[in-house]
Amino acid sequence: MIYLDNAATTIRKPQAVIDAVTFAMQSMGNAGRGFNDASLGASRIIYEVREKLARFFHAENPKQIAFTANSTESLNIAIKGTLTLGDHVITTALEHNSVLRPLYEMEEAGVELTVLDSDRQGRIRYADFKRNIRKNTKAIVCTHGSNLTGNLVDIGQVGQIAADYGLLLIVDASQTAGAFPIDVQEMNVDILCFTGHKGMLGPQGTGGLYVRPGLTVRPLKSGGSGVQTYNKSHPSEMPTALEAGTLNGHGIAGLGAAVDYLLETGIDAIRGREQALMRRFYEGVKGICGVTVYGDFSSWERCPIVTLNIGDYDSSEVSDELLTTYGISTRSGGHCAPLMHKALGTKGQGAVRFSFSHYNTEGDVDAAIQAVTELASECV
Amino acid sequence: MRKKELKLVVTFYTTADAMAMEKACKEQKAPGRLIPVPRAISAGCGLAWCAGLDARDALRQLMDRMDIEEQDIHECML
Secondary structure, eight states: OEEOBTTTOOOOOOHHHHHHHHHHHHHOOOTTSSSSHHHHHHHHHHHHHHHHHHHHTTOSOGGGEEEESSHHHHHHHHHHTTOOTTOEEEEETTOOHHHHHHHHHHHHTTOEEEEEOOOTTSOOOTHHHHHTOOTTEEEEEEESBOTTTOOBOOHHHHHHHHHHTTOEEEEEOTTTTTTSOOOTTTTTOSEEEEESSSTTOOOTTOEEEEEOTTOOOOOSOOOOOSSOTTOSSOOOSTTGGGOOSOOOHHHHHHHHHHHHHHHHHOHHHHHHHHHHHHHHHHHHHTTSTTEEEESOOSOSOSOSEEEEEETTOOHHHHHHHHHHHHOEEOBOTTTTOHHHHHHHTOTTTOOEEEEOOTTOOHHHHHHHHHHHHHHHHHHO | OOOOOEEEEEEOSSHHHHHHHHHHHHHHTOSOEEEEOOTTTOSSOOEEEEEOGGGHHHHHHHHHHHTOOOSEEEEEEO
């Protein structure tokens, strides 16, 4: 199988990640629950990973990193924990349903929502953020990179607007964490939501959020915390405030090993390799008769994603053919990005997404180009 | 059981704070060890840092330097 669905999850993980999870599953107690070697060992590992992530994202201190199961949980916490009745929030058409659906729920609860349009190439206009700020605007919720087109958003620029107007900036870094440099302080990010199983190369079921010091986020969950047992309320101090219940210690141990791998290999090197593969594929398919490629390719500094359609073929049919005839795994359909598909005009057809890992080879790319070429020739 | 003596006990709001304390003390070779929070201080659970009374100034300086937030510093028979 040639796996080109790395934007959904990176299927190949560094061996050190697998080893760390295995070791954790053989030795880890419940972090912060009791005083014994296994429990303390778990607490130490989890704290170390907190430290690594704080350094990785340039957080002020490790306590500002809370662990969750994935970006979706992080985004739900961030959105539902900061917005209240009467607030106004701005987001974009690039967003995934993990941003949009919590925002729609908040809209039903009395939050005003503005969604900024994109153009036909899936690009936002930064001036639109300023144009849509109201007296009651509380936050901007914005992706760092579209999971459909791979287009990047300049978070530094959005962060400057948020800072200038005293707005919270909540960033969905699902597609960029692990591959693109993220400095939450320099970019004026108030809450950064990330997942562990995509570019971070960690296990599924891991993720987290960075919360700026001094910002209080209402938790979604309350319960066991390992501290303040007889307090009727869940502790309000970070990171415990956002971490009710037993953490995924086994997965977090793997995520820590993944961060080590990213730092040792170098995220610039990883990103460069992925972008080179993306470019090779793009150059190979863009001129094929009947193929439409979506997104902005005016710069190679973008997520390693190429999304296309062949003629008016149903994207699911193309993806199925790629798998069954050529053994190539892609993603078809709506990609949980309804507004982006609407903007691209692909709501009915969907689109076929090819997304690359640094573990892919030129041979993988060339096989995919050949497959698209052959399928496209059938529709001419 | 051990013979009890007066000890310094630093409590924390979160497990993460306790872990930060342990790591900092190990790195700085400061005295003490983690213990379960004694009943005399809190009837809940959680971890505390326990050291001799003479370590108070050194630990205070270390926590200030390393930006570690304690909940309280107690003296109790342990």
